[in-house]
Amino acid sequence: MKDAAATLQAKTFVLATDLDGTFLGGSKTDRRRLYSWIEENRDTIGLIFVTGRDPDFIEELTSTGVPRPDYVIGDVGTTIARMGPGPVTPIPELEEEIAALWGDASRLVRTALDGHPGLTLQPTEFRYRVSYDMDPSRFHPSAKQIVERMGHDWLISADRYFDVLPKGVSKGPSLVRLLNHLDVPQERCLAAGDTLNDLSMLATDVPSVAVGGSEQGLIDALSGTPNVHYASGIGAAGILEAVEAFKLHETP
Numbered sequence: 001m002k003d004a005a006a007t008l009q010a011k012t013f014v015l016a017t018d019l020d021g022t023f024l025g026g027s028k029t030d031r032r033r034l035y036s037w038i039e040e041n042r043d044t045i046g047l048i049f050v051t052g053r054d055p056d057f058i059e060e061l062t063s064t065g066v067p068r069p070d071y072v073i074g075d076v077g078t079t080i081a082r083m084g085p086g087p088v089t090p091i092p093e094l095e096e097e098i099a100a101l102w103g104d105a106s107r108l109v110r111t112a113l114d115g116h117p118g119l120t121l122q123p124t125e126f127r128y129r130v131s132y133d134m135d136p137s138r139f140h141p142s143a144k145q146i147v148e149r150m151g152h153d154w155l156i157s158a159d160r161y162f163d164v165l166p167k168g169v170s171k172g173p174s175l176v177r178l179l180n181h182l183d184v185p186q187e188r189c190l191a192a193g194d195t196l197n198d199l200s201m202l203a204t205d206v207p208s209v210a211v212g213g214s215e216q217g218l219i220d221a222l223s224g225t226p227n228v229h230y231a232s233g234i235g236a237a238g239i240l241e242a243v244e245a246f247k248l249h250e251t252p
Helices: 002-009 019-023 028-040 055-064 092-102 105-112 142-149 171-182 196-202 216-221 236-246
Strands: 013-017 045-050 071-074 079-082 119-121 130-134 153-157 161-165 189-193 208-212 228-234
Touching: 013 019, 013 236, 019 189, 019 236, 028 045, 028 236, 045 171, 055 071, 071 171, 079 092, 079 171, 092 171, 105 130, 105 142, 142 153, 153 196, 171 189, 171 196, 189 196, 189 236, 196 208, 196 216, 208 236, 228 236
Parallel strands: 013 045, 013 189, 045 071, 189 208, 208 228
Antiparallel strands: 071 079, 119 130, 130 161, 153 161
């Protein structure tokens, strides 16, 4: 782990990016341009995926030609792991607090929200979160109060997902925890996202970009937040636009 941390410390620039709609968003040409630029500059560019997706999805994704990240913050911030050339390997010292906060909550949350209007439990059993597909036309907001009374956080994104998370755990706090653990200065990073589940990441002190086509709720919530670039480029194009705007690394 120390060797991997030292490697990331030595990078000129670290991209911490959401996947769907962000790193995986935009035209095929723009994605190819971004991915090629990263692969051609691996000596100076570090890559962290910060996503709601689980490690199995990321393993499968990176077998299709998508650049392989150095680290993964998955499951909406509840997984913090090393990746690199090997398998996804959780970092115990960063996850132990998350595990302690969550305890046996998965079973309890599923029971408490069973049959709740507008929520359909997702089939994947995550370690430290419970996730639902949400029908906004049927959703009853009392789900929020149920979760809060249980001592957890709820998160709605893209107006169609409802996540229950350990109190205080989300993409932003987990990204900051990882960067501090690796001794990577926040000013050398760029956080990129497009929906409300990226808000906590884009509202940190890390230079950030809301890529073109971002959820309006995210744009509204970021109003007045410093160090945020609002890109016109969609997805991958917006990331490169922000790298240039913040002068974080030479771009293609």
